Amino acid sequence: MSKLLEFSKVEAGYGPLTVLHGVSLEIHAGERVCLIGRNGVGKSTTLKTIMGLTDRRSGTLSWDGADITRSGTVARSRMGIGYVPQTRDVFPSLSVEENLIAGLRSRPARDVDRAYRLFPRLHERRNNGGAELSGGEQQMLSVARTLLGRPRLLLLDEPLEGLAPIICEELMHAFDTLSREEGVAILFVEQKVQEALQFAQRAVVLDHGAVVHEGPTSELLADPGIVDRHIAVADAPA
Ligand SMILES: Nc1ncnc2c1ncn2[C@@H]1O[C@H](COP(=O)(O)OP(=O)(O)OP(=O)(O)O)[C@@H](O)[C@H]1O
Numbered sequence: 001m002s003k004l005l006e007f008s009k010v011e012a013g014y015g016p017l018t019v020l021h022g023v024s025l026e027i028h029a030g031e032r033v034c035l036i037g038r039n040g041v042g043k044s045t046t047l048k049t050i051m052g053l054t055d056r057r058s059g060t061l062s063w064d065g066a067d068i069t070r071s072g073t074v075a076r077s078r079m080g081i082g083y084v085p086q087t088r089d090v091f092p093s094l095s096v097e098e099n100l101i102a103g104l105r106s107r108p109a110r111d112v113d114r115a116y117r118l119f120p121r122l123h124e125r126r127n128n129g130g131a132e133l134s135g136g137e138q139q140m141l142s143v144a145r146t147l148l149g150r151p152r153l154l155l156l157d158e159p160l161e162g163l164a165p166i167i168c169e170e171l172m173h174a175f176d177t178l179s180r181e182e183g184v185a186i187l188f189v190e191q192k193v194q195e196a197l198q199f200a201q202r203a204v205v206l207d208h209g210a211v212v213h214e215g216p217t218s219e220l221l222a223d224p225g226i227v228d229r230h231i232a233v234a235d236a237p238a
C-alpha cells in the first residue's frame with residue numbers, strides 16, 4: 001500500500017495553547033484507521049491540523065509524497081482530503097438537494113446520484129429543508145457533501161455521536177461501501193470504541209496530545225486491557 005498521508009512530529013494548537021505534542025501518524029491508500037482516546041485529548045485537533053485549521057508550531061505533513069506543510073485548507077481539500085467535522089455542517093435553510101449542490105460550480109448529476117445511492121434516506125428527503133432533518137440525516141448530508149469533492153482520504157470526526165443504533169448501522173454500511181468499493185482511505189475518530197475497532201484495520205490511541213498506542217485493531221480486540229488502560233471512559237452505551 002502506498003503512503004497517502006504522513007503526519008510527522010507535529011506540534012499544534014490554538015494561539016498560546018499547544019494541544020498536540022509531537023504526533024506522528026501515517027495513512028496508506030485505502031486504509032481504515034481509527035483514532036481513539038478520552039475527551040479532550042486532541043482527536044479533533046489532529047483532524048483539524050491535517051486540514052490546516054490549527055496553529056502548527058513544528059512538524060511536517062506530506063500527501064502522496066509531496067510536502068503540504070504550508071498548503072492552505074482549500075488546497076488540501078482539492079488534493080483529495082475530505083473532512084467531516086464534529087459539528088455536522090449543513091445549511092439549515094437549504095433543501096437536501098440544494099445543500100448537495102451549493103457553492104459548487106459544476107457538479108455532475110452522477111455524483112449527486114452516487115451520494116443518494118450511498119444514502120437512500122437523503123434521496124427520500126431530497127426536498128426537505130436542512131433544518132427539518134434528524135441528527136442522523138444531517139450527518140449523512142454532511143458526509144455526502146464532503147464526498148462530492150471525491151476525496152481519497154475521508155476524515156470523520158465522531159460520525160456516530162448521539163445517533164440511534166439503526167442510523168449508526170446505515171452510516172457504517174456507507175463507510176464500508178466507500179472503503180471496499182471505492183478504495184477511499186478513512187481516518188475515523190470515535191468514542192464508540194467497539195464500532196471503531198470493528199471497522200478499522202489499525203488503531204491509534206491518543207492521550208494528552210500524544211500517541212500512546214498504535215497497532216492492528218485485532219490486538220486491541222483481543223486484549224481489552226489495552227483500551228481500558230488508555231481510555232478509562234471506554235465504550236459508554238449508546
Ligand atoms: N478552537 C479552540 N480554541 C482553543 N482551544 C481549543 C479549541 N478547540 C479545542 N480546544 C482545546 O484543545 C483540547 C483538545 O480538544 P479536541 O477538540 O481536540 O479534543 P477531542 O479529543 O476531540 O475531544 P472530544 O472527545 O471531546 O471531542 C481541549 O483542551 C480543548 O479545550
Ligand SMILES: [Mg+2]
Binds near residue numbers: 043
Ligand atoms: Mg472531538
